[in-house]
Amino acid sequence: MRKVMALLLACLLLGGCEARHAAPVQAESSEDISPVSSQWWEEVPEEEPSSSELEPSSVPEPPAPEESPLELEEWALILANYDHDIRDYEPELEEVQNGYRMDVRVAETARQMIADAAEQGVSLLVCSAYRPYSSQERNFNNSVNTYLSMGYSQDQAVAATARLIAYPGRSEHQTGLAADIVTPAYQGLDDGYAETAAAKWLLENAADYGFILRYPADKTEITQIDFEPWHYRYVGIDAAQEIMGNGLCLEEFLEQQGMLE
Numbered sequence: 001m002r003k004v005m006a007l008l009l010a011c012l013l014l015g016g017c018e019a020r021h022a023a024p025v026q027a028e029s030s031e032d033i034s035p036v037s038s039q040w041w042e043e044v045p046e047e048e049p050s051s052s053e054l055e056p057s058s059v060p061e062p063p064a065p066e067e068s069p070l071e072l073e074e075w076a077l078i079l080a081n082y083d084h085d086i087r088d089y090e091p092e093l094e095e096v097q098n099g100y101r102m103d104v105r106v107a108e109t110a111r112q113m114i115a116d117a118a119e120q121g122v123s124l125l126v127c128s129a130y131r132p133y134s135s136q137e138r139n140f141n142n143s144v145n146t147y148l149s150m151g152y153s154q155d156q157a158v159a160a161t162a163r164l165i166a167y168p169g170r171s172e173h174q175t176g177l178a179a180d181i182v183t184p185a186y187q188g189l190d191d192g193y194a195e196t197a198a199a200k201w202l203l204e205n206a207a208d209y210g211f212i213l214r215y216p217a218d219k220t221e222i223t224q225i226d227f228e229p230w231h232y233r234y235v236g237i238d239a240a241q242e243i244m245g246n247g248l249c250l251e252e253f254l255e256q257q258g259m260l261e
């Protein structure tokens with residue numbers, strides 16, 4: 001009873017309990033209290049721990065961490081497309097197959113995917129991987145020149161080329177995260193490849209390794225690149241499963257994640 005009275009008095013004197021919190025010097029350091037006021041302030045610290053203990057115990061919400069969204073590897077979500085130029089991007093490289101190189105953070109995974117496919121009787125053949133800016137520029141110009149020689153105008157030649165070959169600086173091959181993967185028995189880069197066992201295996205399994213079919217047939221409006229059943233791109237396992245599982249393209253996924261600038 002005395003305790004309660006003392007506390008009430010303390011509150012009244014200090015203009016309410018909120019004011020008491022606003023004067024923590026007195027409330028928390030009971031050893032420094034002047035002898036005159038000590039008889040009631042000594043009681044006060046008992047209140048402090050109990051109210052501060054309550055707050056943390058009400059904070060933890062066990063389901064929240066488990067519901068945490070995808071674990072994204074941001075470096076693996078770099079976007080290179082008609083709208084995103086990465087001409088200064090230079091990844092550290094490592095060989096994957098036949099001299100073709102990819103980003104060192106991806107090379108081992110790519111080799112593992114190829115080995116696992118082989119174990120299941122599917123032969124995957126890398127026919128292009130990392131391409132520096134200079135070779136992309138050369139490829140692009142060669143294609144434009146071919147169209148020009150066929151009678152296309154400059155604009156037509158560039159437009160026709162851009163459907164097949166990314167502008168220099170805007171190719172995923174410069175990221176070191178993309179590979180064109182065919183099979184020894186079918187090495188043509190055309191729609192027919194989609195019917196091979198290799199293409200079907202990739203479509204079904206690549207996401208387990210963090211790779212996506214980057215240019216699906218039904219996303220050409222967004223990617224502005226024609227269907228390329230051979231072009232696979234590493235984005236990380238969580239992102240790949242989300243993208244392949246929901247029939248998205250990388251641009252749509254990045255937009256959903258608020259990562260599209």
Ligand SMILES: [Zn+2]
Nearest residue numbers: 178179180231
């Ligand atoms: Zn490609």
